[in-house]
Amino acid sequence: DAGVTQSPTHLIKTRGQQVTLRCSPKSGHDTVSWYQQALGQGPQFIFQYYEEEERQRGNFPDRFSGHQFPNYSSELNVNALLLGDSALYLCASSWTSGGARGTQYFGPGTRLLVL
Amino acid sequence: EDQVTQSPEALRLQEGESSSLNCSYTVSGLRGLFWYRQDPGKGPEFLFTLYSAGEEKEKERLKATLTKKESFLHITAPKPEDSATYLCAVQKSRPGAQKLVFGQGTRLTINP
Numbered sequence: 001d002a003g004v005t006q007s008p009t010h011l012i013k014t015r016g017q018q019v020t021l022r023c024s025p026k027s028g029h030d031t032v033s034w035y036q037q038a039l040g041q042g043p044q045f046i047f048q049y050y051e052e053e054e055r056q057r058g059n060f061p062d063r064f065s066g067h068q069f070p071n072y073s074s075e076l077n078v079n080a081l082l083l084g085d086s087a088l089y090l091c092a093s094s095w096t097s098g099g100a101r102g103t104q105y106f107g108p109g110t111r112l113l114v115l
Numbered sequence: 116e117d118q119v120t121q122s123p124e125a126l127r128l129q130e131g132e133s134s135s136l137n138c139s140y141t142v143s144g145l146r147g148l149f150w151y152r153q154d155p156g157k158g159p160e161f162l163f164t165l166y167s168a169g170e171e172k173e174k175e176r177l178k179a180t181l182t183k184k185e186s187f188l189h190i191t192a193p194k195p196e197d198s199a200t201y202l203c204a205v206q207k208s209r210p211g212a213q214k215l216v217f218g219q220g221t222r223l224t225i226n227p
């Protein structure tokens with residue numbers, strides 16, 4: 001059973017550019033959440049997608065946007081990159097439809113470096 | 116505002132030396148408290164979920180407990196492979212509020 005997968009594993013961009021990160025959830029999961037983790041800090045919630053809609057959003061600017069596809073996979077887009085966007089971006093999947101208590105399982109992350 | 120504080124920030128133990136990590140939380144209506152293990156450069160690995168005060172969960176050398184204000188992760192006779200950052204997170208009970216609020220983590224090092 002494949003776990004949560006993310007691509008790419010590493011990415012280097014320059015300020016002002018745009019980036020797209022991708023996530024495939026664990027088999028049987030229908031909900032995807034995205035987190036940003038700066039070095040030495042705990043993950044910070046960006047947003048969550050369920051049934052192809054953004055269900056909840058953290059304190060991140062509109063430069064951060066996302067999408068969920070019919071197969072439950074998801075993308076995170078960041079526009080106008082800033083140096084401070086350099087971080088490990090984590091995707092987590094969980095199962096909402098079955099009434100489960102929403103344990104989130106994380107992927108390996110995408111390390112983004114903005115120069 | 117929901118808040119999670121973990122202590123200590125870093126802990127260094129000798130192999131076999133048992134200890135506990137602390138996670139204090141303030142949240143209006145707790146749905147669940149989660150413990151994760153994270154190795155450097157990797158994603159967090161799920162360990163336990165605790166739902167109500169008094170609940171305990173065990174896995175190998177790890178035991179998690181929950182009170183109304185805090186959770187403890189007890190590590191018994193640790194081995195070097197237990198070295199990692201341990202993250203605590205809370206989830207609110209409000210419908211649709213599934214985000215996890217994390218603490219900053221405790222970096223645990225077990226010396227052989």
